[in-house]
Amino acid sequence: MKSKSLVLLSLLFICSCQKKEYKKVLHDPRLFSETVKELNHVVMDNSFSPVVASRNYAYAAIAAYEVIAAGLPEKYQTLQGQLKDLDSLPNLKEKHKVDIEYAALLAFCSVGQAVTFPEGSMKLYVDSVKQLAADHEMPEDVKSQSEDFASQISKAIINWSKGDNYLKTRAAEKYIVTNNDGYWAPTPPMYGDAMEPHWNQIRPFVLDSADQLRAPKPLEFNMKDTSSAYYKEVMMLKRASENLTEDQKHMALFWDDNPLKMNVYGHAQFSSKKFSPPAHWMSITGIAAEKAKFNYAETVYAFAKVSIALFDAFIQCWDSKFTYSTARPETVINKFIDKNWTPLLQTPPFPEYTCGHSTISSSAGEVLTEIYGDNFAFTDTTEREFGIKDRSFKSFRAAAEENNWARFYGGIHFHQSCLVSTDLGRKVGQMVVAKLKMKR
Incomplete structure (x- = not known):
């Protein structure tokens, strides 16, 4: 420690x-x-x-x-x-x-x-x-x-x-996997149970309810018709994952934020840890506060407002995730295209649509923009302690937009899902900005 x-x-x-x-x-x-x-x-x-x-x-x-x-x-x-x-x-x-x-x-x-x-x-x-x-x-x-x-x-x-x-959600029933095509199933190497399937029961802070901003229905699963929108999304991700530039790899790894990665080498298994997505954005909040020369009270205010947006964004996203319970790219590609394909990033244990990191990133980005202003350029040093070099951004919204590409390049989310998630996260952030009166 x-x-x-x-x-x-x-x-x-x-x-x-x-x-x-x-x-x-x-x-x-x-x-x-x-x-x-x-x-x-x-x-x-x-x-x-x-x-x-x-x-x-x-x-x-x-x-x-x-x-x-x-x-x-x-x-x-x-x-x-x-x-x-x-x-x-x-x-x-x-x-x-x-x-x-x-x-x-x-x-x-x-x-x-x-x-x-x-x-x-x-x-x-x-x-x-x-x-x-x-x-x-x-x-x-x-x-x-x-x-x-x-x-x-x-x-x-x-x-x-x-x-x-x-x-109450600690004692809720375990999520039942259906094993039907197009629906979420545990993925390798951890094959973990669904993470927090009842999180939409958590009381939000600002949202009226978990389903107030529920995502529209995802693309219809269809791997038989090569001209279908779903099939094209799958193939776009597979091609991108197989032709990543070094910057795209760095982007994906920078925003990975996997709090518990399972590493498997033959019969040896061990886990490695990094900051989770909300921790990354809390870190960015501190970086911005120092650059803006915020005093103590202003710094506390910024952390509080961003954390509220992160919390409600997760509730909104998890409601959509477990309403639709869609399959991860790894599951679909392994079954229908290439059984040996693996994503750059390890697939986390919950449904694909919508993207949690894209949702909370854009939500935090909206609040940070309201606090510090648009076009607030900064260098994100969060990942240094995990051996990943810094990335610089011209604004918080630009950082959030890069994140949705990072999840796509990492092979764990379809890009259409990330785009929908970014839009919904912005709406959560905008709602927090509009409803909360904190600074006089």
């Missing part, structure tokens, strides 16, 4: 000559971005699926944001009454000595580890943050009251999270 305190040690070194200026350390927006990254690593180490991961990020970021909104009500508006069933949160009393940046960080960690993970998953990291506050001589009354307010907000958000049907 990655060290829990690299950023803390770095900031401690920078501020070692400023013992009493705890705000220099704890109010640095980079600290919050690195804390989000720490949660990314906890998610990755625990092998949580992308959809479950989006739940952790969203509730954690909302908790942090509500601390900010309570402390800066003249600048930020609470999400009470805006997000579904979020009706009552603790108030910050005027005489309380709360350091809102410190409290927001603790609330993020507390909720992030409690929503899904075993208790204490981020304990070492939280302890190091608290020690940082003590070492830099945060007044004890400020420290204790900040920790108390963070705890109050965390408990309220965790209680609210319990009403989203997550636990």
Whole structure:
């Protein structure tokens, strides 16, 4: 597991000559971005699926944001009454000595580890943050009251999270594979069960319901007629996969974001892990915040709004996926064209239509565009730690559009599916932008 305190040690070194200026350390927006990254690593180490991961990020970021909104009500508006069933949160009393940046960080960690993970998953990291506050001589009354307010907000958000049907879906019936042509079936090498087939039962934040933006019917399965639209889609993907340029391969691998890849070499099997799709976009949010020189509150706001869009986009997409339950390219090509064909990327264990990564990417792209502006050029360094070189983009929408090509070049999604998904994800993102009033 990655060290829990690299950023803390770095900031401690920078501020070692400023013992009493705890705000220099704890109010640095980079600290919050690195804390989000720490949660990314906890998610990755625990092998949580992308959809479950989006739940952790969203509730954690909302908790942090509500601390900010309570402390800066003249600048930020609470999400009470805006997000579904979020009706009552603790108030910050005027005489309380709360350091809102410190409290927001603790609330993020507390909720992030409690929503899904075993208790204490981020304990070492939280302890190091608290020690940082003590070492830099945060007044004890400020420290204790900040920790108390963070705890109050965390408990309220965790209680609210319990009403989203997550636990109910843990006990839902197992998805039944039909084995009919054109329908989803487990794929090699993992042959995993369908991932989160009941996620459309999860309560959304902004969408009225999971099926509010359900995708149109997919192309009709037809591998007998070589002139059919479906057959042409299959052949377009197969030809592309067999003639990839080095840049197309890099594109596919950069956006792979497979949280648990099964590697098989003869009789040897082992898994490898990377950040999941929502973790990648949370990372991009932090990269943009630093480039834009956002302050602490602005950074928290950006993470919260993006995480809400990611969460609802997954609900929308998974509703479409398991409504239509379409076969993956690997299944179709192996049965009807070439039994030895394999995609560049490993096929994940859920239906093809619509594309989850394309949906959530375009949803996040719309929100990030609203926050930072269009034509916000940036270099995405997220994949460096996994040995994949950076890619640069002229805008967030351009990054999202590249992603839909990446899933096609990776051989795991038909391009028509990616195009539909990109359109639907944009609509989710636009709905989040239109409905949520956060900055005053």
